[in-house]
Amino acid sequence: MTEFRQITERESLRKHVAAIHIGGKLTLLQRKLSNCLLLHAYDDLTTKSSHRIDAETLCAMSGYASRDRDTLKAALRALAETTAEWNMLGDDGQEEWGVSSLISYAKLAGGVCEYAYAAPLAAKLYDPSVFSMINMRIQRNFTSGHALALYENCFRFVRTGSTGWWEIDVFRRLMGVDDSAYYEDFSKLNAKIVKPAVKEVNAVSDISLVAETRRESRKVKFIRFLISRNGQETLFDLGDDDALRKSGAYGRLIENGISGRLAQRWIAEHGEAYVAGKLDFVEEERRRGRVRKTPAGYLTAAINGDYRRSDPGPGPAPAAEPGPRLSGAPEMEESQRDRDQAAEARWRRACLEAIEANLEKRSSVSRKAIRDRFETGLEDEFERGQFRRYGWQARGIFARIHGFWSGLIPEGLPDRDAF
Structure with a gap:
């Protein structure tokens, strides 16, 4: 989700780039889950006190086995125990500091996950001048929690082109290794964390990074990342596209329990014809009695490529992305699918x-x-x-x-x- 950002340049503060710190100890799965929860709730963040999502849908979006409720419970518990801390400069020039649990509560009942955010944190997350949401498709590409954490931190600064200088101790906190004596040696931190994370971000995401360091008394004390676009668009670049929301596929996605923000993203990424084909497929499965509970989880899996059909509808099917294999789906060897x-x-x-x-x-x-x-x-x-x-x-x-x-x-x- 979002990370601590030490702002050292007054210009950035005037642009309302906030420092939102979320504990770096989150695993890759927990970090992906937190982003999926936020995406689902985004449109109603400031108008509803709680949010509900089908558990199968949440699991499919996050990319793990939909029947593994113990993993889901552990991830939700970790999010509830993780603190979010922000530090920003308001329009009046006054500094604002705050702290909150990442999610205020979570509940699983009847195959549905209910959760909530504290109101002050929700307001910060809803404001695109403070917080930039990431692309779920790009998130699925990451295999390293450190790389995803670095991407999230740097992505917030994509419009300014640089993160600004972070103290090394702050960067270690961002990566969740601040309690490891091993990584107090920058050469080890650079070899095991910085270089692999930068390499993965540049390979699988929509931004490119270059790391720079600054020394004091011959010792590396600061690090920053120069950021450039890498040819793809971000979630907020999508905007409120009237053409997307007026499409037939958008309305059908909403009827099937998909959030408006996610519906727009799917249509923008895959094309209306592809999404409509997947909707037809899932509705056909429902008529045959193969879809249990709500269709949202099956639809998410179908969009992400976990279901295959002989006729996916007009237009090319984009490269399918790995995700959970739900019951009723044709079997396919994982290695061949990859x-x-x-x-x-x-x-x-x-x-x-x-x-x-x-x-x-x-x-x-x-x-x-x-x-x-x-x-x-x-x-x-x-x-x-x-x-x-x-x-x-x-x-x-x-x-x-x-x-x-x-x-x-x-x-x-x-x-x-x-x-």
């Missing part, structure tokens, strides 16, 4: 690289003409909105992008079978 996902991602990336290489050879006038021609050929406002927002990187209209460029590049785009 290979398929990796191959799909490599092929899409190779296509986009070929497109970018072709564009680089063209003049600015030619690039604009091609862009205008492609946008004119899009069928509806949703597709045009996707292209205006994400450009050639728009996953939701990848099929149209692929078809368009296949006819423009003489040698064609990479063959899917080669991957």
